Amino acid sequence: xxxEREVVRREAWRxxxxxxxxxxxxxxxxxxxxxxxxxxxRPRLLPEWDPEAFGKLSERVARFIGTGxxxxxxxxxxxxxxxxxxxxPAGLRFDEYPFIFLTFMLSLQASYAAxxxxxxxxxxxxxxxxxxxxxxxxxxxxxxxxEYLTREIAxxxxxxxxxxxxxxxxxxxxxxxxxxxDGHPDGHRVFPAERSGVRDVDDR
Numbered sequence: 001x002x003x004e005r006e007v008v009r010r011e012a013w014r015x016x017x018x019x020x021x022x023x024x025x026x027x028x029x030x031x032x033x034x035x036x037x038x039x040x041x042r043p044r045l046l047p048e049w050d051p052e053a054f055g056k057l058s059e060r061v062a063r064f065i066g067t068g069x070x071x072x073x074x075x076x077x078x079x080x081x082x083x084x085x086x087x088x089p090a091g092l093r094f095d096e097y098p099f100i101f102l103t104f105m106l107s108l109q110a111s112y113a114a115x116x117x118x119x120x121x122x123x124x125x126x127x128x129x130x131x132x133x134x135x136x137x138x139x140x141x142x143x144x145x146x147e148y149l150t151r152e153i154a155x156x157x158x159x160x161x162x163x164x165x166x167x168x169x170x171x172x173x174x175x176x177x178x179x180x181x182d183g184h185p186d187g188h189r190v191f192p193a194e195r196s197g198v199r200d201v202d203d204r
Contacts, residue, residue: 055123062120
């Protein structure tokens with residue numbers, strides 16, 4: 001009878017919308033996010049853009065603004081604007097003196113140009129920081145290699161100082177020959193092969 005009562009209770013809870021979850025089983029009933037799958041994209045109210053593409057666009061605009069060509073074109077546009085609104089017929093003029101619309105356009109252009117230039121400068125600063133960090137690491141490696149080579153050269157010099165050179169061996173042999181010649185009672189040469197031009201019978 002107990003299982004039937006439990007089934008009746010669950011049916012009643014489902015009908016009332018208050019189905020209870022047994023204690024200790026909350027983790028088993030909640031939907032878990034799988035770690036091997038990416039999360040679904042959430043809808044965003046703000047538009048999305050590629051920061052890298054936007055940064056490249058800002059750098060192009062900043063480079064163009066900082067050229068003489070931009071100043072020439074801007075001067076040409078302003079002069080044409082003023083001349084048209086001064087000399088054109090009254091029905092064709094779109095910005096009467098004192099050229100309020102021109103002032104508004106120049107202000108709008110400046111308000112957009114300043115953030116774009118700052119963004120381009122920030123990107124350039126980031127690149128400079130990365131380059132400086134790479135240069136610093138390269139300098140550290142170069143200093144370490146130089147110190148290693150210096151130690152190796154010092155070790156080689158110390159080792160060569162203890163090695164008998166050809167000149168030293170030659171001088172030692174000459175001294176030994178002189179000592180042997182000076183110690184001979186007849187004053188003749190020690191080596192029998194040098195006594196005569198013919199070889200001794202014992203040398204055979």
